[in-house]
Amino acid sequence: MISFDEAAHLVLELARPAGSERVPIARAAGRVLAEPVRAMIDSPPADAAAMDGYALRSEDLPGPLRLIGESFAGSGFAGTVEPGTCVRIFTGAPVPTGADRVMIQENAARTDDRVSFSEGPGTARHIRGRGSDFRTGQLLVDAGEPITPRALVAAAGADAGEVAVWRQPRLVVLATGDELAPPGEARTRPGQIPESVSYGVAALAEQWGARVLETCRVADDLKALERAAASALEQADLIVVTGGASVGERDFAKTMFEPAGLELLFSKVAMKPGKPVWLGRAAGRLVMGLPGNPTSAMVTARLLLAPLVTGLSGRGGALEWQPVRLAAPLAACGERETFVRARRSPSGAEPLGQQDSGAQAPLVEADLLLRTRPQEPARQPGDIVEALEF
Numbered sequence: 001m002i003s004f005d006e007a008a009h010l011v012l013e014l015a016r017p018a019g020s021e022r023v024p025i026a027r028a029a030g031r032v033l034a035e036p037v038r039a040m041i042d043s044p045p046a047d048a049a050a051m052d053g054y055a056l057r058s059e060d061l062p063g064p065l066r067l068i069g070e071s072f073a074g075s076g077f078a079g080t081v082e083p084g085t086c087v088r089i090f091t092g093a094p095v096p097t098g099a100d101r102v103m104i105q106e107n108a109a110r111t112d113d114r115v116s117f118s119e120g121p122g123t124a125r126h127i128r129g130r131g132s133d134f135r136t137g138q139l140l141v142d143a144g145e146p147i148t149p150r151a152l153v154a155a156a157g158a159d160a161g162e163v164a165v166w167r168q169p170r171l172v173v174l175a176t177g178d179e180l181a182p183p184g185e186a187r188t189r190p191g192q193i194p195e196s197v198s199y200g201v202a203a204l205a206e207q208w209g210a211r212v213l214e215t216c217r218v219a220d221d222l223k224a225l226e227r228a229a230a231s232a233l234e235q236a237d238l239i240v241v242t243g244g245a246s247v248g249e250r251d252f253a254k255t256m257f258e259p260a261g262l263e264l265l266f267s268k269v270a271m272k273p274g275k276p277v278w279l280g281r282a283a284g285r286l287v288m289g290l291p292g293n294p295t296s297a298m299v300t301a302r303l304l305l306a307p308l309v310t311g312l313s314g315r316g317g318a319l320e321w322q323p324v325r326l327a328a329p330l331a332a333c334g335e336r337e338t339f340v341r342a343r344r345s346p347s348g349a350e351p352l353g354q355q356d357s358g359a360q361a362p363l364v365e366a367d368l369l370l371r372t373r374p375q376e377p378a379r380q381p382g383d384i385v386e387a388l389e390f
Protein backbone atom coordinates (compact mmCIF):
# COMPACT_ATOMS: atom_id res chain seq x y z
CA MET A 1 0.00 0.00 0.00
CA ILE A 2 1.39 3.43 -0.93
CA SER A 3 0.77 6.80 0.74
CA PHE A 4 -1.62 9.39 -0.67
CA ASP A 5 1.33 11.67 -1.55
CA GLU A 6 3.01 8.84 -3.48
CA ALA A 7 -0.24 8.10 -5.34
CA ALA A 8 -0.77 11.79 -6.15
CA HIS A 9 2.82 12.06 -7.37
CA LEU A 10 2.38 9.04 -9.68
CA VAL A 11 -0.82 10.55 -11.06
CA LEU A 12 0.93 13.84 -11.81
CA GLU A 13 3.80 12.04 -13.57
CA LEU A 14 1.36 10.24 -15.86
CA ALA A 15 -0.99 13.09 -16.47
CA ARG A 16 0.42 14.69 -19.61
CA PRO A 17 -1.80 16.09 -22.35
CA ALA A 18 -2.14 13.86 -25.42
CA GLY A 19 -1.66 16.48 -28.14
CA SER A 20 -3.40 19.65 -29.20
CA GLU A 21 -6.08 20.62 -31.70
CA ARG A 22 -7.48 23.85 -33.13
CA VAL A 23 -11.07 24.66 -32.24
CA PRO A 24 -13.35 27.51 -33.34
CA ILE A 25 -13.61 30.25 -30.73
CA ALA A 26 -17.31 29.41 -30.31
CA ARG A 27 -16.34 26.00 -28.90
CA ALA A 28 -13.29 27.09 -26.91
CA ALA A 29 -14.95 27.88 -23.55
CA GLY A 30 -13.49 25.86 -20.69
CA ARG A 31 -10.66 24.42 -22.80
CA VAL A 32 -6.98 24.91 -21.93
CA LEU A 33 -4.72 26.80 -24.32
CA ALA A 34 -1.87 24.83 -25.88
CA GLU A 35 -0.55 28.00 -27.55
CA PRO A 36 -0.82 31.59 -26.35
CA VAL A 37 -3.42 33.92 -27.85
CA ARG A 38 -1.75 37.05 -29.23
CA ALA A 39 -3.63 40.05 -30.56
CA MET A 40 -4.03 40.01 -34.33
CA ILE A 41 -5.14 43.67 -34.36
CA ASP A 42 -4.85 46.88 -32.38
CA SER A 43 -7.87 47.46 -30.16
CA PRO A 44 -9.52 49.76 -30.80
CA PRO A 45 -8.27 49.64 -34.39
CA ALA A 46 -8.49 53.48 -34.64
CA ASP A 47 -9.07 56.35 -32.19
CA ALA A 48 -12.73 55.86 -31.24
CA ALA A 49 -15.44 57.92 -29.53
CA ALA A 50 -16.21 56.80 -25.97
CA MET A 51 -19.47 58.81 -25.87
CA ASP A 52 -22.25 59.98 -28.19
CA GLY A 53 -21.80 63.65 -29.17
CA TYR A 54 -19.67 65.80 -31.48
CA ALA A 55 -16.05 65.42 -32.60
CA LEU A 56 -14.26 68.76 -32.74
CA ARG A 57 -11.06 70.71 -32.09
CA SER A 58 -10.74 71.77 -28.41
CA GLU A 59 -9.52 75.24 -29.36
CA ASP A 60 -12.82 75.91 -31.23
CA LEU A 61 -14.94 75.65 -28.06
CA PRO A 62 -17.54 76.85 -27.17
CA GLY A 63 -18.56 77.34 -30.84
CA PRO A 64 -20.89 77.78 -32.57
CA LEU A 65 -19.42 75.24 -35.01
CA ARG A 66 -20.64 74.14 -38.42
CA LEU A 67 -21.80 70.51 -38.59
CA ILE A 68 -20.16 68.88 -41.62
CA GLY A 69 -21.00 65.17 -41.31
CA GLU A 70 -21.55 62.04 -39.22
CA SER A 71 -19.34 59.21 -37.96
CA PHE A 72 -20.94 55.88 -36.99
CA ALA A 73 -19.35 52.71 -35.62
CA GLY A 74 -18.79 50.73 -38.79
CA SER A 75 -18.85 53.75 -41.15
CA GLY A 76 -16.66 56.67 -40.24
CA PHE A 77 -16.50 60.21 -41.65
CA ALA A 78 -14.03 60.37 -44.52
CA GLY A 79 -13.28 64.12 -44.39
CA THR A 80 -11.30 66.30 -41.98
CA VAL A 81 -12.54 68.45 -39.11
CA GLU A 82 -11.30 71.88 -40.17
CA PRO A 83 -11.23 74.93 -37.83
CA GLY A 84 -14.79 76.00 -36.95
CA THR A 85 -16.43 72.67 -37.84
CA CYS A 86 -17.60 69.55 -36.02
CA VAL A 87 -18.86 66.04 -36.84
CA ARG A 88 -21.78 64.19 -35.21
CA ILE A 89 -20.29 61.04 -33.65
CA PHE A 90 -21.54 57.96 -31.81
CA THR A 91 -19.89 55.65 -29.26
CA GLY A 92 -17.39 53.33 -30.94
CA ALA A 93 -17.18 55.40 -34.15
CA PRO A 94 -13.75 56.45 -35.47
CA VAL A 95 -12.74 59.98 -34.53
CA PRO A 96 -12.24 61.94 -37.79
CA THR A 97 -8.88 63.47 -38.70
CA GLY A 98 -8.44 66.94 -37.19
CA ALA A 99 -10.66 66.36 -34.13
CA ASP A 100 -9.00 65.95 -30.73
CA ARG A 101 -12.07 65.67 -28.52
CA VAL A 102 -15.65 64.45 -28.30
CA MET A 103 -18.14 66.71 -26.50
CA ILE A 104 -21.16 64.81 -25.18
CA GLN A 105 -24.48 65.65 -26.77
CA GLU A 106 -26.09 66.53 -23.39
CA ASN A 107 -23.92 69.70 -23.39
CA ALA A 108 -24.63 70.70 -27.00
CA ALA A 109 -27.36 72.90 -28.49
CA ARG A 110 -28.00 72.39 -32.19
CA THR A 111 -29.92 74.59 -34.63
CA ASP A 112 -29.84 73.27 -38.20
CA ASP A 113 -26.12 72.86 -38.95
CA ARG A 114 -24.91 75.08 -36.08
CA VAL A 115 -23.80 73.54 -32.77
CA SER A 116 -22.80 75.42 -29.59
CA PHE A 117 -21.55 73.99 -26.33
CA SER A 118 -22.60 75.03 -22.81
CA GLU A 119 -19.66 73.53 -20.89
CA GLY A 120 -15.93 74.17 -21.28
CA PRO A 121 -13.76 71.35 -22.69
CA GLY A 122 -13.20 69.71 -19.25
CA THR A 123 -10.54 67.08 -18.74
CA ALA A 124 -12.14 64.06 -20.44
CA ARG A 125 -11.54 63.87 -24.18
CA HIS A 126 -13.94 60.91 -24.51
CA ILE A 127 -11.60 59.24 -27.01
CA ARG A 128 -10.22 55.71 -26.71
CA GLY A 129 -6.84 55.85 -28.42
CA ARG A 130 -5.93 53.31 -31.09
CA GLY A 131 -4.39 50.27 -29.34
CA SER A 132 -5.18 51.64 -25.87
CA ASP A 133 -6.75 48.27 -24.91
CA PHE A 134 -4.10 46.11 -26.64
CA ARG A 135 -1.64 46.25 -29.52
CA THR A 136 -1.05 43.80 -32.40
CA GLY A 137 1.17 40.97 -31.19
CA GLN A 138 0.44 41.55 -27.50
CA LEU A 139 0.08 38.38 -25.38
CA LEU A 140 -3.51 38.24 -24.14
CA VAL A 141 -4.05 34.70 -22.79
CA ASP A 142 -1.04 32.51 -22.08
CA ALA A 143 -0.59 28.83 -22.91
CA GLY A 144 -1.76 26.62 -20.05
CA GLU A 145 -4.54 29.03 -19.07
CA PRO A 146 -8.13 27.82 -19.14
CA ILE A 147 -10.39 29.84 -21.41
CA THR A 148 -12.79 31.37 -18.91
CA PRO A 149 -15.82 33.35 -20.08
CA ARG A 150 -13.76 36.50 -19.40
CA ALA A 151 -10.70 35.28 -21.31
CA LEU A 152 -13.00 34.29 -24.18
CA VAL A 153 -13.93 37.96 -24.65
CA ALA A 154 -10.25 38.97 -24.86
CA ALA A 155 -9.42 36.11 -27.26
CA ALA A 156 -12.34 36.85 -29.59
CA GLY A 157 -11.55 40.58 -29.30
CA ALA A 158 -8.01 39.75 -30.43
CA ASP A 159 -9.63 38.54 -33.70
CA ALA A 160 -8.74 34.89 -33.00
CA GLY A 161 -11.25 32.85 -35.04
CA GLU A 162 -9.82 29.66 -33.63
CA VAL A 163 -7.43 28.74 -30.85
CA ALA A 164 -5.00 25.88 -30.16
CA VAL A 165 -6.13 23.90 -27.13
CA TRP A 166 -5.05 20.65 -25.50
CA ARG A 167 -7.17 17.64 -26.44
CA GLN A 168 -9.72 16.78 -23.79
CA PRO A 169 -9.29 13.35 -22.25
CA ARG A 170 -12.21 11.15 -23.36
CA LEU A 171 -13.70 9.33 -20.41
CA VAL A 172 -15.96 6.30 -19.99
CA VAL A 173 -17.40 5.53 -16.54
CA LEU A 174 -18.34 1.92 -15.79
CA ALA A 175 -20.43 1.45 -12.64
CA THR A 176 -20.28 -2.18 -11.57
CA GLY A 177 -22.64 -4.04 -9.24
CA ASP A 178 -25.58 -6.49 -9.48
CA GLU A 179 -27.51 -4.37 -7.00
CA LEU A 180 -27.52 -1.18 -9.07
CA ALA A 181 -30.66 0.16 -10.76
CA PRO A 182 -31.11 3.39 -12.71
CA PRO A 183 -32.33 6.20 -10.41
CA GLY A 184 -36.12 6.18 -10.49
CA GLU A 185 -36.40 2.39 -10.78
CA ALA A 186 -34.76 1.02 -7.63
CA ARG A 187 -37.92 1.28 -5.50
CA THR A 188 -39.77 -1.14 -7.75
CA ARG A 189 -36.96 -3.72 -7.89
CA PRO A 190 -36.38 -5.87 -4.78
CA GLY A 191 -32.78 -5.92 -3.59
CA GLN A 192 -31.73 -3.04 -5.81
CA ILE A 193 -30.38 0.39 -4.89
CA PRO A 194 -30.10 3.46 -7.13
CA GLU A 195 -26.81 3.73 -9.00
CA SER A 196 -25.66 7.14 -7.79
CA VAL A 197 -21.89 7.24 -7.99
CA SER A 198 -21.36 7.43 -11.75
CA TYR A 199 -23.42 10.63 -11.95
CA GLY A 200 -21.20 12.42 -9.45
CA VAL A 201 -17.96 11.03 -10.88
CA ALA A 202 -18.88 11.97 -14.46
CA ALA A 203 -19.91 15.49 -13.42
CA LEU A 204 -16.74 15.96 -11.39
CA ALA A 205 -14.57 14.76 -14.29
CA GLU A 206 -16.34 17.14 -16.67
CA GLN A 207 -15.90 19.98 -14.22
CA TRP A 208 -12.14 19.34 -14.30
CA GLY A 209 -11.91 19.12 -18.09
CA ALA A 210 -12.79 15.61 -19.28
CA ARG A 211 -15.21 14.81 -22.09
CA VAL A 212 -17.48 12.06 -20.82
CA LEU A 213 -18.38 9.78 -23.72
CA GLU A 214 -20.55 7.37 -21.80
CA THR A 215 -21.49 6.07 -18.36
CA CYS A 216 -22.72 2.46 -18.16
CA ARG A 217 -24.05 0.18 -15.44
CA VAL A 218 -22.63 -3.34 -15.67
CA ALA A 219 -23.64 -6.36 -13.57
CA ASP A 220 -21.04 -8.42 -11.68
CA ASP A 221 -20.74 -10.93 -14.49
CA LEU A 222 -17.17 -11.36 -15.66
CA LYS A 223 -18.01 -11.90 -19.34
CA ALA A 224 -20.25 -8.80 -19.44
CA LEU A 225 -17.59 -6.82 -17.57
CA GLU A 226 -14.86 -7.91 -20.00
CA ARG A 227 -17.02 -6.85 -22.95
CA ALA A 228 -17.68 -3.46 -21.32
CA ALA A 229 -13.95 -3.03 -20.61
CA ALA A 230 -12.98 -3.88 -24.22
CA SER A 231 -15.52 -1.44 -25.63
CA ALA A 232 -14.44 1.34 -23.25
CA LEU A 233 -10.76 0.77 -24.12
CA GLU A 234 -11.59 1.24 -27.80
CA GLN A 235 -13.16 4.66 -27.33
CA ALA A 236 -11.65 6.35 -24.30
CA ASP A 237 -8.30 7.71 -23.10
CA LEU A 238 -9.31 7.14 -19.50
CA ILE A 239 -11.74 4.65 -18.01
CA VAL A 240 -13.12 4.94 -14.49
CA VAL A 241 -14.56 1.80 -12.91
CA THR A 242 -16.59 2.15 -9.74
CA GLY A 243 -17.17 -0.64 -7.22
CA GLY A 244 -15.69 -4.09 -7.08
CA ALA A 245 -12.39 -2.63 -5.94
CA SER A 246 -12.18 -4.52 -2.69
CA VAL A 247 -11.68 -8.20 -1.89
CA GLY A 248 -15.25 -9.57 -2.27
CA GLU A 249 -15.95 -12.71 -4.30
CA ARG A 250 -17.57 -10.67 -7.05
CA ASP A 251 -15.07 -7.80 -7.05
CA PHE A 252 -14.04 -7.98 -10.71
CA ALA A 253 -13.00 -4.38 -11.40
CA LYS A 254 -9.38 -5.30 -12.08
CA THR A 255 -10.02 -8.79 -13.46
CA MET A 256 -12.20 -7.37 -16.24
CA PHE A 257 -9.16 -5.54 -17.68
CA GLU A 258 -6.80 -8.55 -17.50
CA PRO A 259 -7.53 -9.77 -21.07
CA ALA A 260 -6.35 -6.29 -22.19
CA GLY A 261 -3.08 -6.77 -20.27
CA LEU A 262 -3.79 -4.66 -17.18
CA GLU A 263 -0.59 -3.33 -15.60
CA LEU A 264 -1.24 -1.95 -12.11
CA LEU A 265 0.50 1.31 -11.21
CA PHE A 266 -0.90 1.31 -7.70
CA SER A 267 -3.49 -0.73 -5.91
CA LYS A 268 -4.64 0.45 -2.48
CA VAL A 269 -3.67 3.76 -0.95
CA ALA A 270 -3.24 4.40 2.79
CA MET A 271 -6.10 6.87 2.97
CA LYS A 272 -9.51 7.04 4.59
CA PRO A 273 -11.93 6.90 2.96
CA GLY A 274 -10.91 5.29 -0.30
CA LYS A 275 -8.28 2.68 0.56
CA PRO A 276 -9.17 0.34 -2.37
CA VAL A 277 -8.59 3.02 -5.07
CA TRP A 278 -6.29 1.81 -7.86
CA LEU A 279 -4.72 2.96 -11.09
CA GLY A 280 -3.57 0.89 -14.03
CA ARG A 281 -2.79 0.89 -17.71
CA ALA A 282 -4.37 -1.43 -20.28
CA ALA A 283 -4.13 -1.34 -24.08
CA GLY A 284 -2.38 2.05 -23.84
CA ARG A 285 -5.25 3.59 -21.84
CA LEU A 286 -5.39 4.64 -18.22
CA VAL A 287 -7.86 2.91 -15.93
CA MET A 288 -8.75 4.23 -12.48
CA GLY A 289 -10.74 2.08 -10.07
CA LEU A 290 -12.78 3.89 -7.41
CA PRO A 291 -14.37 2.20 -4.41
CA GLY A 292 -18.14 1.67 -4.67
CA ASN A 293 -18.97 3.36 -1.38
CA PRO A 294 -20.36 6.71 -2.54
CA THR A 295 -18.39 8.98 -0.20
CA SER A 296 -15.19 6.99 -0.83
CA ALA A 297 -15.77 7.25 -4.58
CA MET A 298 -16.29 11.01 -4.53
CA VAL A 299 -13.33 11.66 -2.19
CA THR A 300 -10.95 9.57 -4.32
CA ALA A 301 -12.38 11.13 -7.49
CA ARG A 302 -11.65 14.59 -6.10
CA LEU A 303 -8.19 13.69 -4.78
CA LEU A 304 -6.86 11.48 -7.60
CA LEU A 305 -9.18 11.60 -10.62
CA ALA A 306 -9.43 15.42 -10.72
CA PRO A 307 -5.60 15.86 -10.86
CA LEU A 308 -5.38 13.09 -13.46
CA VAL A 309 -7.98 14.81 -15.65
CA THR A 310 -6.51 18.30 -15.24
CA GLY A 311 -3.05 16.97 -16.07
CA LEU A 312 -4.32 15.14 -19.17
CA SER A 313 -6.14 18.27 -20.27
CA GLY A 314 -3.05 20.48 -19.87
CA ARG A 315 -4.29 22.53 -16.95
CA GLY A 316 -2.80 20.94 -13.81
CA GLY A 317 -3.34 22.26 -10.32
CA ALA A 318 -6.33 20.39 -8.88
CA LEU A 319 -4.69 19.87 -5.48
CA GLU A 320 -4.42 23.36 -4.06
CA TRP A 321 -4.48 22.93 -0.30
CA GLN A 322 -5.32 26.05 1.67
CA PRO A 323 -5.10 26.77 5.39
CA VAL A 324 -8.55 27.11 7.03
CA ARG A 325 -9.57 27.85 10.60
CA LEU A 326 -11.60 25.22 12.42
CA ALA A 327 -15.00 26.36 13.67
CA ALA A 328 -15.58 23.06 15.54
CA PRO A 329 -13.38 20.28 16.95
CA LEU A 330 -11.70 17.84 14.56
CA ALA A 331 -11.23 14.24 15.74
CA ALA A 332 -7.77 12.69 16.08
CA CYS A 333 -6.51 10.81 13.02
CA GLY A 334 -6.14 7.05 13.19
CA GLU A 335 -3.52 4.97 11.38
CA ARG A 336 -4.63 5.94 7.88
CA GLU A 337 -4.33 9.50 6.61
CA THR A 338 -7.90 10.80 6.74
CA PHE A 339 -9.77 13.28 4.58
CA VAL A 340 -12.54 14.62 6.76
CA ARG A 341 -15.65 15.98 5.06
CA ALA A 342 -16.46 19.46 6.34
CA ARG A 343 -18.73 22.39 5.65
CA ARG A 344 -17.45 25.93 5.12
CA SER A 345 -19.25 28.37 7.43
CA PRO A 346 -18.69 32.08 8.07
CA SER A 347 -16.72 31.16 11.21
CA GLY A 348 -14.53 28.54 9.51
CA ALA A 349 -14.58 24.84 8.68
CA GLU A 350 -17.08 22.60 10.50
CA PRO A 351 -16.32 18.87 10.25
CA LEU A 352 -19.56 17.01 9.52
CA GLY A 353 -20.96 14.60 12.13
CA GLN A 354 -21.61 11.79 9.63
CA GLN A 355 -18.26 10.46 8.29
CA ASP A 356 -19.40 7.02 7.00
CA SER A 357 -17.72 6.20 3.70
CA GLY A 358 -20.99 4.69 2.43
CA ALA A 359 -23.01 7.85 3.11
CA GLN A 360 -24.60 10.00 0.41
CA ALA A 361 -26.63 12.67 2.29
CA PRO A 362 -23.59 14.51 3.77
CA LEU A 363 -22.11 14.97 0.30
CA VAL A 364 -24.68 17.71 -0.32
CA GLU A 365 -23.06 20.10 2.14
CA ALA A 366 -19.48 18.77 2.27
CA ASP A 367 -17.71 21.54 0.38
CA LEU A 368 -14.30 20.99 2.05
CA LEU A 369 -11.94 18.09 2.68
CA LEU A 370 -9.74 18.51 5.75
CA ARG A 371 -6.47 16.61 5.65
CA THR A 372 -5.35 14.89 8.84
CA ARG A 373 -2.11 12.90 9.04
CA PRO A 374 -1.69 9.49 10.70
CA GLN A 375 -1.71 9.70 14.51
CA GLU A 376 -2.31 13.45 14.50
CA PRO A 377 -4.04 14.44 17.79
CA ALA A 378 -7.51 16.03 17.92
CA ARG A 379 -7.65 19.71 16.92
CA GLN A 380 -9.68 22.49 18.51
CA PRO A 381 -11.78 25.40 17.19
CA GLY A 382 -9.40 28.18 16.08
CA ASP A 383 -6.67 25.73 14.98
CA ILE A 384 -5.52 26.00 11.35
CA VAL A 385 -5.77 22.88 9.19
CA GLU A 386 -5.11 21.99 5.52
CA ALA A 387 -8.21 22.02 3.35
CA LEU A 388 -9.21 21.43 -0.26
CA GLU A 389 -12.36 22.57 -2.08
CA PHE A 390 -14.41 19.36 -2.48
Ligand SMILES: Nc1nc2c(c(=O)[nH]1)N[C@H]1C(S)=C(S)[C@@H](COP(=O)(O)OP(=O)(O)OC[C@H]3O[C@@H](n4cnc5c(N)ncnc54)[C@H](O)[C@@H]3O)O[C@H]1N2
Pocket residue numbers: 175176177179180193194195196197198242243244245246247248251273274275276290291292293294296357358
Ligand atom coordinates in the same frame (compact mmCIF):
# COMPACT_ATOMS: atom_id res chain seq x y z
N1 LIG B 1 -12.90 -7.65 4.00
C1 LIG B 1 -12.78 -6.40 3.53
N2 LIG B 1 -13.88 -5.78 3.14
C2 LIG B 1 -13.81 -4.52 2.68
C3 LIG B 1 -12.55 -3.87 2.64
C4 LIG B 1 -11.40 -4.58 3.03
O1 LIG B 1 -10.26 -4.06 2.99
N3 LIG B 1 -11.56 -5.84 3.46
N4 LIG B 1 -12.51 -2.59 2.22
C5 LIG B 1 -13.68 -1.80 2.50
C6 LIG B 1 -13.56 -0.50 1.93
S1 LIG B 1 -12.43 0.53 2.66
C7 LIG B 1 -14.35 -0.06 0.93
S2 LIG B 1 -14.26 1.58 0.42
C8 LIG B 1 -15.31 -0.91 0.26
C9 LIG B 1 -15.19 -0.71 -1.25
O2 LIG B 1 -15.56 -1.83 -1.89
P1 LIG B 1 -15.81 -1.97 -3.44
O3 LIG B 1 -15.12 -0.99 -4.26
O4 LIG B 1 -15.56 -3.40 -3.73
O5 LIG B 1 -17.34 -1.58 -3.56
P2 LIG B 1 -18.61 -2.49 -3.62
O6 LIG B 1 -18.48 -3.62 -2.70
O7 LIG B 1 -18.89 -2.74 -5.02
O8 LIG B 1 -19.63 -1.46 -3.04
C10 LIG B 1 -19.52 -0.88 -1.77
C11 LIG B 1 -20.86 -0.25 -1.40
O9 LIG B 1 -21.16 0.79 -2.28
C12 LIG B 1 -22.37 0.55 -2.98
N5 LIG B 1 -22.19 0.96 -4.38
C13 LIG B 1 -21.31 0.43 -5.24
N6 LIG B 1 -21.37 1.06 -6.43
C14 LIG B 1 -22.34 1.98 -6.31
C15 LIG B 1 -22.87 2.94 -7.21
N7 LIG B 1 -22.39 3.07 -8.47
N8 LIG B 1 -23.86 3.74 -6.79
C16 LIG B 1 -24.32 3.64 -5.50
N9 LIG B 1 -23.83 2.75 -4.59
C17 LIG B 1 -22.85 1.94 -5.00
C18 LIG B 1 -22.57 -0.93 -2.88
O10 LIG B 1 -23.91 -1.29 -3.01
C19 LIG B 1 -22.01 -1.22 -1.51
O11 LIG B 1 -22.96 -0.91 -0.51
O12 LIG B 1 -15.12 -2.26 0.61
C20 LIG B 1 -14.97 -2.47 2.04
N10 LIG B 1 -14.92 -3.87 2.28
Ligand code: MOO
Pocket residue numbers: 271272273274275276291293296357358
Ligand atom coordinates in the same frame (compact mmCIF):
# COMPACT_ATOMS: atom_id res chain seq x y z
O1 MOO C 1 -12.02 3.36 2.03
MO1 MOO C 1 -13.35 2.65 2.55
O2 MOO C 1 -13.73 4.04 1.78
O3 MOO C 1 -12.62 3.23 4.08
O4 MOO C 1 -14.80 2.56 3.36
